[in-house]
Amino acid sequence: MRRIILVLAAILAQTAVLSAQAKIIAHRGHWNVNETGKGNVETPQNSLASYKAADQIGAWGSEFDVNMTSDGQLVVCHGPRIVSLADVQKETFNTVRGEHLSNGEAVPSLDELLVLIKKSKIRPILEIKEDYRDKEGYVPCFDKVAQALKKHRIDMDNLTIISFSLEVCKAAAKKYPKTMVQYLGGEKSPDELNALGIKGLDYHYTVFDKHPEWVKRAHDLGMEVNAWTVDKKRDIKRMAALGVDQITTNYPVLAQKIVDGTLPKKVLIIGAHPDDPETGCGGTMILMKRAGYDVKCVYLTRGEAGIEGVKGDEAAKIRSEEVKNACAITGADHVFLTQIDGQTEINKARYDEMLALIQDEDPDIVFTHWPIDGHRDHRICSILVYDSWRRTGRSFDLYYFEVMTGVQTQNFNPTDYVDITSVLEEKYKACYCHKSQNLEPVFEGWHTPMEVFRGIENRCKAAEAFIRQVNGNRIFEMPENK
Numbered sequence: 001m002r003r004i005i006l007v008l009a010a011i012l013a014q015t016a017v018l019s020a021q022a023k024i025i026a027h028r029g030h031w032n033v034n035e036t037g038k039g040n041v042e043t044p045q046n047s048l049a050s051y052k053a054a055d056q057i058g059a060w061g062s063e064f065d066v067n068m069t070s071d072g073q074l075v076v077c078h079g080p081r082i083v084s085l086a087d088v089q090k091e092t093f094n095t096v097r098g099e100h101l102s103n104g105e106a107v108p109s110l111d112e113l114l115v116l117i118k119k120s121k122i123r124p125i126l127e128i129k130e131d132y133r134d135k136e137g138y139v140p141c142f143d144k145v146a147q148a149l150k151k152h153r154i155d156m157d158n159l160t161i162i163s164f165s166l167e168v169c170k171a172a173a174k175k176y177p178k179t180m181v182q183y184l185g186g187e188k189s190p191d192e193l194n195a196l197g198i199k200g201l202d203y204h205y206t207v208f209d210k211h212p213e214w215v216k217r218a219h220d221l222g223m224e225v226n227a228w229t230v231d232k233k234r235d236i237k238r239m240a241a242l243g244v245d246q247i248t249t250n251y252p253v254l255a256q257k258i259v260d261g262t263l264p265k266k267v268l269i270i271g272a273h274p275d276d277p278e279t280g281c282g283g284t285m286i287l288m289k290r291a292g293y294d295v296k297c298v299y300l301t302r303g304e305a306g307i308e309g310v311k312g313d314e315a316a317k318i319r320s321e322e323v324k325n326a327c328a329i330t331g332a333d334h335v336f337l338t339q340i341d342g343q344t345e346i347n348k349a350r351y352d353e354m355l356a357l358i359q360d361e362d363p364d365i366v367f368t369h370w371p372i373d374g375h376r377d378h379r380i381c382s383i384l385v386y387d388s389w390r391r392t393g394r395s396f397d398l399y400y401f402e403v404m405t406g407v408q409t410q411n412f413n414p415t416d417y418v419d420i421t422s423v424l425e426e427k428y429k430a431c432y433c434h435k436s437q438n439l440e441p442v443f444e445g446w447h448t449p450m451e452v453f454r455g456i457e458n459r460c461k462a463a464e465a466f467i468r469q470v471n472g473n474r475i476f477e478m479p480e481n482k
């Protein structure tokens, strides 16, 4: 455990260093208030409510889109579709304003939003939509925006103008030489933009994956770099590590925690059957949960074959309910994969299923079965996880736990121990939630002696023991594996 903690401290320190860099921009306001990706009825994208929400969470900036209607007025919406209209630019202002967002707001006018901006602390990132009627040197929407900015006396030093239209960016850079103007297109190098007088690049993050050197080059030229729309934990981390100045995201709260280094570390405990994670790792998971880690149990199966005389579906139902009860005690979240107890498979589709789960969860630490085990499902679970560890580029620390050592787990020589004396009672309570498994005699016969023996090895009353996967990225690197 000592090692686990040291590694975590190193990760925290590493993330903290990044925090000075990237500023977080809510994409189209903070509409995804619960950060589930589904959005909220009360805060639709590009609404006054979503802009207020972005201000409330203290995001550095909020992006929003401006379109011009057929009669030359400005509205805030992404377009071309808005509610029931197919193309906002082909409709009159009054028609567009007659459309209502999911929270009952009329589609905002730019005037309305600018009034709000004057009152807020957040930096506006104003996207001018002129991309589908762009002609060289002809930027009517930009001209109207400029009039509105003047009318509302907007502080041009604390505003960013972005556009997919190079013409708009050129016009904005010329008219407002001190204002940050960022081009969205993605195909121009920093040198090319700089030659046009444009001071920033706001590109899809995959562009910076292809051209990481553009970040440094832009900085050398005194330009700013913004990456859109970065929603996945690993992508946010990578962009922050690359040194971009701003990250535009639909998950501003998550992104802020990542750059601040305050995002709780994610722990996955992956077992073959309901009760395996609790049995092998229950004490450690309770301790980690209490220490503020984000802990989730993953069950490969629902224990379909685990209750004698009870059919698969019915057994799965009972055992899924028992998982819920156990997790209520450990405090862990849980998720089930789709394998069947006693018939677990290992093939390309199953490798991919595990990989997709792990990529989605993006854990910092994973615990799973040790691969030498009398139970076929345990062996398969272990190998699936190990494969994902390799395929994600060893992106998490991997530890193996033991269950019923001697009977199930074999050849287990621990590298790490966790003293679980203080949480032994809760661990047993959680394990005994798996009532259908009648675990009391199993614990008495095998698990309790195992924990006591690991305690003797670790000089405490009771311990859980683990084997650490060597050659991980965060622990040490073998020179020959570089």
Ligand SMILES: [Zn+2]
Residues within 6 Å of the ligand: 272, 273, 276, 375, 378
């Ligand atoms: Zn099992």
